Amino acid sequence: EAGVVQSPRYKIIEKKQPVAFWCNPISGHNTLYWYRQNLGQGPELLIRYENEEAVDDSQLPKDRFSAERLKGVDSTLKIQPAELGDSAVYLCASSLGDGTGELFFGEGSRLTVL
Amino acid sequence: AQTVTQSQPEMSVQEAETVTLSCTYDTSESDYYLFWYKQPPSRQMILVIRQEAYKQQNATENRFSVNFQKAAKSFSLKISDSQLGDAAMYFCAYRTARHSGYALNFGKGTSLLVTP
Numbered sequence: 269e270a271g272v273v274q275s276p277r278y279k280i281i282e283k284k285q286p287v288a289f290w291c292n293p294i295s296g297h298n299t300l301y302w303y304r305q306n307l308g309q310g311p312e313l314l315i316r317y318e319n320e321e322a323v324d325d326s327q328l329p330k331d332r333f334s335a336e337r338l339k340g341v342d343s344t345l346k347i348q349p350a351e352l353g354d355s356a357v358y359l360c361a362s363s364l365g366d367g368t369g370e371l372f373f374g375e376g377s378r379l380t381v382l
Numbered sequence: 383a384q385t386v387t388q389s390q391p392e393m394s395v396q397e398a399e400t401v402t403l404s405c406t407y408d409t410s411e412s413d414y415y416l417f418w419y420k421q422p423p424s425r426q427m428i429l430v431i432r433q434e435a436y437k438q439q440n441a442t443e444n445r446f447s448v449n450f451q452k453a454a455k456s457f458s459l460k461i462s463d464s465q466l467g468d469a470a471m472y473f474c475a476y477r478t479a480r481h482s483g484y485a486l487n488f489g490k491g492t493s494l495l496v497t498p
Contacts, residue, residue: 301485310386310473310475310491311473312488313487324485369415369417369432369479369486370417370429371486373426373428376426
């Protein structure tokens with residue numbers, strides 16, 4: 269069974285440029301999460317989807333970040349314009365939502381903003 | 383909001399020895415889940431072990447076991463017979479049981495070094 273797939277793995281951009289990250293969750297997983305992990309820190313939730321509905325986006329900086337999950341499957345996280353402080357690893361995770369609580373993570377997208 | 387604290391930024395253990403990683407959390411809830419996740423360098427995060435708060439028995443998974451002290455809000459991970467492949471960042475995480483899809487709250491992690 270394929271795991272959570274993310275792309276790109278690495279991205280280097282100049283500040284003020286836009287960037288987008290893509291995530292394909294495990295088939296059948298209704299809940300999708302985007303986390304941001306700063307260097308040496310634990311992941312912090314940006315947004316959580318139940319199917320195509322964003323049910324928790326309280327930590328998403330909405331002035332520059334946006335996300336979508338069309339048809340309740342793939343998801344895209346966008347930053348426009350990027351700032352130096354956005355350099356981090358962006359992790360996507362999915363879960364069945366069946367009460368076990370386990371999240372399955374992708375390998376992450378490492379963003380460097382110069 | 384529930385907070386998770388890992389007070390050991392780094393730990394070191396010799397191969398074949400035992401090491402314990404500490405985690406404490408703050409919550410007013412009585413029903414929740416606790417997790418330990420492993421994140422090898424440049425690789426994806428994977429679940430090591432999970433504990434349901436309503437269970438008194440400590441969870442075990444092969445060489446990994448936990449010491450869950452609900453009253454003390456403590457959840458430590460013991461790794462027995464440490465192997466070189468155990469070297470990684472270890473994250474403790476909390477999740478409410480109120481809804482099955484709720485996100486995990488992570489601690490800042492403990493970097494585990496395994497020496498030959």
